[in-house]
Amino acid sequence: MAGDQGGGTGHDGSRGWCDREHLLGRGPHRCTRLSPLRRVEGRGRGHHQGRGTRTRPAGNPGQRGCPRPGRQRVDPGAQLARLPHFRRAEPFAGPPDDARRPRRHGHLAGIAGGAVRHRADRDRRRRAGVRVNLRAWLDDLRRHGQLGEVRSRITPDQDVAAVLEHADGSSAVLFTDVEGSEFPLAGNLVPGRDALARAAGCAPAELAGRYAQALREPRPCTVIDAAQAPVFRHRLHGDVLSRLPLTVQHEHDAGYYLTAGLVLVRDPVSGKTNLSINRMQVVGDRRLGVLVLPGRLRRILGEAESRGQDLDLAIVVGVDPLLGLASQAPADREIDDLEVASALRATPLPVAPCPGSGLLVPAEAEFVLEARFRANQRVQEGPFGEFPRTYGPAGSAPLVEVLSCRHRPDAVFQTILSGGREHFLLGGIPREATLLRTLREAHFDVTSVRLTEAGSCRLHAIVALRAPGPGVGVNALLITLGALTTVKHAIVVDDDVDIFDDEQVGWAMATRVQADRDVVIIPGARGSSLDPSSAGTTAKMGINATAPATDRDRHARMRTAPKDPGKLDRYLVELSRRDATGDGVD
Structure with missing residues (x-):
């Protein structure tokens, strides 16, 4: 994805086809059964003997072509409306790694029917984070009611994305x-900040500081032998893509795109590992067109190509969200992104050398594709829907040839919905950490920062300051708009405003802002190249929504003061129990 180059990857309420509450099965059982989906005529690509490349036919780029003969084109909305099962998954345990591989899809009983129970104390788990690989993470999502099945x-042609x-x-x-x-497929693995905070072992408002x-x-990291690494247990043959x-x-x-692959290369100068999330289009048997934007990966690739050399890489798929966060670390040659991921976890990250290239990769990932950038070879890639929820343009992209594919027993593949919460947050939290560090280095008393989902966690920023003096809010705005190229709208508020509550931010703008003053x-600043409203440069706007330092009493928020705050917790617990059982006044 263009916005997710390492060191640089909301629901808007307008989507159609079926009501979201109905699809997710709101209610005591959290399960909805819709009318059965009739089988599509023809066979899927796994049964077609003459499989070709997974590319679109020439012609209108909006035409939804059918690259595989014998397959009937249907409207994805019509298919989704007939979808028979979207249900909450059962405990995710996964089968043991040494289990014999059963017949096609038989292993899914282990995914849907395990009985792993975690009884760790909640406070200890928050301090330490959860044990994280993809399988443990799916189990954690299930236990918190955040995994559906x-x-x-x-069909993978837009129907998967429609459900996501x-x-x-x-x-x-x-x-x-x-x-x-x-292989089964998992997506939307970061439903929100709360989930990401659980993985990192902190509160949602502390994510930027935790990343910093x-x-x-x-x-x-902890290096183990390749023979001990679950990810190398099986090898996929033939046209693996x-x-x-x-x-x-x-x-x-x-x-067809691979959207959740971590591109892993070694910097030959520093010896450090660089991770990035790049959009990768299938352009042939074992061939990918990979968009590489300015950053550390482009520099490493450019240096190899200047010597006429190919560049080894590993594409890692099926990982926990902390590895996704680490892939967005700043473009610093002295940073090892695997060590950043290791620092985010409760225990050191286990890594193992690839059998071919020797690159160290996460040992508990689901898939590793060993591949090679072919020096100075380019292919056409794009267009592709990007983080602003508009299309990134087509262009020339480096060619990657896939050499091998290895995977865990009973592996689960992964996808990231472009323009979804996971895409936003994996790219947004590291940028928030950069903004927080920049403001504190400039000696601002910052309590929290946020890049909002409405701005794709790229374009809109909110900063909370503790008791800013005269002019401090404006200075903080100027730093915020300059610290991150993509940010074009920034709001500064006092720390009595919860910046993760859009209503409170709107209240501060309504009661503390005069447009001619604040x-x-x-004009003419550098912004995001994917912002469809910009024309080379962008105009940036800052709003100072802090209360005047000389008149804070007039802007103080009204509060309630319970006679016995200790009893309030008991009242609320009682209320929540009554809500859950449905008891109360008719």
Whole structure:
């Protein structure tokens, strides 16, 4: 994805097809059964003997072509309306790594029917974080009611993305039967900040600070033998890309994309590992067009190509969200992104050397594709729907050739919905950490920062200051608009405003802002290249929504003061129990 280059990856309420509350099965059982989905005529790509490349046919880029003969095109909205199962998943335990591989999809009973129970104390778990790999993370999502399951066969051409759109912000989704693939597929693995905070072992408002700490204090990984690494247990043969559940996400996307792969390369100068999330389009058998924007990966690739050399890489798929966060670390040659991921976890990250290239990769990932950037070879890639929820343009992209694919027993593949909460937050939290560090280095008394989901966690920023003096709010705005290139609208508030509550931020703007006094506009600044409203440069706007330092009493928020605050907790517990049982006044 263009916005997710390492060191640089909301639901808007307008999506159609079916009501989101109905799809997610709101209610005591959290389970909804819709009318059965009739089988699509023809066969999926896994059964077609003459599989070609997973690219779109030439012609209108908006035409939803059918690259595989014998398959009937149907409207994804019509299919979604007939979807028979979208249900909350049962405990995710996963089978043991040494279990014999059963027949196609038989292993999914282990995913849906395990009985792992975690009884760790809640406070201790928050301090330490959860034990994180993809399987443990799916189990954690299930235990918190944030994992749904689609068991019916589903086509990867936009139907998967349609379900993910409707569940975005509320639920991760496990697709157990993706047409043409032997592997299940998981998406929306970061439903919100609360989930990401659980993984990191902190409160949601502390995520930026937690990430900044990991950058300051990276932790070495634990290196294990390749023979001990679950990810190398099985090898996939043949045209591996056609056997994976890759998706088409949007109607004008150029073809099938791998959206959740961590591109891992070693910096030959520093010896450090760089991770990034890049959009990767299938352009042929074992061939990918990979968008590489300015940053550390482009520099490493450019240096190799200047010597006429190919560049080894590993594409890691099926990981916990902390590795996704680490892939967005700043473009500093002295930062090892694997060590940042290790510092974010409760225990050091286990890594193992790839059998071919020797690159160290996460040992508990689900898939590792060893591959190679072919020096100075380019292919056409794009268009593709990007983080502003508009399309990133087509262009020339470096060619990657996939050499091998290894995976865990009973592996689960992963996808990231472009323009969804997971996409926003994985790219947004590291940027928040950069903004927090920049403001504190400039000696601002910052309590919290946030890049909002409405701005794709890229374009809009909110900063809370503790008792700012005259002029401090405006200065903080100028720093905020300059610290992150993508930010074009910034709001500064007092620390009595919860910046993670949009209503409170709106209240501060309504009661503490006069437009002729508190709005700053900076024309002709550099902004995001993917912002469709910009024309080379962008105008940036800052809003100072802090109360005047000389008149804070007049702007003080009204409060309630319970006679016995200790009893209030008991009242609220009682109220929540009555709400849960449905007892009360009719």
